[in-house]
Amino acid sequence: MCGIASAYVARNAVRYVYNLLIELQHRGQESAGIAVATEGGEVKSVVAPGYVHQLLNRLAIDGVFSDYAIGHVRYSTTGSYIYGEGSQPVVVKEGEMRFALAFNGNIINYMDISRDLLKKSYRSDTSVLVELIKALYRDYRDLVEAVKQLPYIVRGSYSLALLSNEPRIVLAKDTYGFKPLAYSYDGNSFIAASESSALDSIGIDLWRELYPGEIVSFDGSSIEITKAERRSRHSPCSFEYIYFSRPDTVFNNVEVHRARIRMGELLGGRDDIDADIIVPVPDSGRSAAIGYSRATGIPIDEGLMRNRYIGRGFIMPPSQRDQIIDLKYNPIRTSISGKNIVLVDDSLIRGTTIRRLIRILRRKGAREIHVRIASPPIRYPCFMGIDFPTRRELIAGGGRSIKDVERIIGADSLKYLDVEDLHLATGLCSLCMACFTGRYPIKDLNIDRLEKVFYRRV
Ligand code: SF4
Known part of the structure; x- marks a missing residue:
């Protein structure tokens, strides 16, 4: 279980994502990270062990004032409990394309994908998911099309945020709808978080949840909403209601x-x-x-x-x-x-x-x-x-x-x-x-x- 956040806010996306991650701290305390799209066409990520506030020094050092950012708090379910393995956002490149991934969920068949499709041994489902999206992007030359293919290959749960150097933010939820994810767009700012309470806490009253299988892409001026074609039985995790989510979510x-x-x-x-x-x-x-x-x-x-x-x-x-x-x-x-x-x-x-x-x-x-x-x-x-x-x-x-x-x-x-x-x-x-x-x-x-x-x- 993890928490994810993303923001497009002129010059101020990092601050928004940082505040959202503070509000999502209960979803993971092993590591926290923020990735930004830079004006130079790069995607950079800063990750620190422990609590979100421990990111502060590193963010200050980088001094980023980006319009686009995504973030992650980690509580691991595969790989090691040790900081480093599976810490996110993970940044990869494919040709001229750079993108970062932050995801909440668990890829059950990550070893099979690793062996049969990627032909390489990866230790965590995060690495497999990001490499899989990279491979799909190579085929489809479009991030949304790549994400649309995931339900045909991936068995498991995911709510994810991608940040590319196009620049673009892509949000997606698996077709079962296991994990929460909500976003808001007011015509200027585009902000998303694992739990609606994080959006409420930073003063956003109007938001909506992603439907199972939905993919929402934002390029700085418009939103594109698509849906994975595959259908599954709606199966939100009952443990989110019992324990995991905040009561105000x-x-x-x-x-x-x-x-x-x-x-x-x-x-x-x-x-x-x-x-x-x-x-x-x-x-x-x-x-x-x-x-x-x-x-x-x-x-x-x-x-x-x-x-x-x-x-x-x-x-x-x-x-x-x-x-x-x-x-x-x-x-x-x-x-x-x-x-x-x-x-x-x-x-x-x-x-x-x-x-x-x-x-x-x-x-x-x-x-x-x-x-x-x-x-x-x-x-x-x-x-x-x-x-x-x-x-x-x-x-x-x-x-x-x-x-x-x-x-x-x-x-x-x-x-x-x-x-x-x-x-x-x-x-x-x-x-x-x-x-x-x-x-x-x-x-x-x-x-x-x-x-x-x-x-x-x-
Ligand atoms: S309800 Fe239980 S088995 Fe299903 S996703 Fe939640 S914790 Fe896992």
Whole structure:
């Protein structure tokens, strides 16, 4: 999972993209980068490890005042967690043409494309995607036509931004519509970001989302909109609603915060627990906890303090996750001491965070801890861009029952949201829910093989 941004703003595109990336920081913290089209006909990229603000020095050194820019924040799903591999935007050249790519998604068949089509060994799906677009450009001599061919070759998910030295910005979404991407054009400026909330935050009220398979090209004076001819079943990632997107983001015309509140209401509406307070796991469990409280009438209180200067544990390399949880959360003793608590979280993936939180809460005096999860048990890996690639890493994977999970995490009781309730909460009849059901929108995936391809040792 990553975040992408792009802007055409006279002399000021870098500032806009920088601000958009700050607003998308929750989508990736491993590296950040910005590429610009220069007046000299080049495309240059500046990439730094870590947070977006760490780009500042490098941008200042380059002193760029470009009209065109694209940017990227990275959370890797293939290749290494180490900075460098797969960091974006990646710049390539083909004859006189230069272009940069920033993409959010995961190319499942990147090794096959690498071997069979590109005849070279590439270590990351980003490198394969950019080399593939380059090869297609060689055949079609047009960036939009090249991108139009992707659904016939690429299996997986992508929302992408390309910047060429023509100069031109091209945005595209895969035909399933897995990942969010929205843009705005007011007749002067053309601005795009992975999440609509990033556009809202910089003062853009009017924007629209790309439809699945849509390609939007902007050359500085006009927009051209085309659609990939291939059709797929609309399958937006349900995890964007559950955890990944910001609550103030709108994805497929559904506000994420409203969907999460509804998840909590549905979870609470089917529950009969007797407890003193509801404690959300901050921050992503908060909207669902509000809904759960509304449905049950149990008061909600802040029982866990979160250190806001530590990033999202789930999107950090596994080797860092345990230490981070201890530093990140501290209970508010008067809220929880001697109380029966309903601890509400958005999801359980590896179970590392909730297990430690339960221990910490008990140590600080909580009497009973009933865990409620506002999504169904995650039993299958995701190959479309979220980093839970093998069944054995998943706490509810490998045939474990809900009672098994309850025992492993040390809760007094555990309940999950039903799969059907995700449809009700979002109001969408078509969603990707493969990590819950094992039914992948992309057909004929060999899960055993893919687990080996995407499993990463750190
Ligand atoms: S498998 Fe799960 S995480 Fe992956 S795209 Fe589908 S819903 Fe999202």
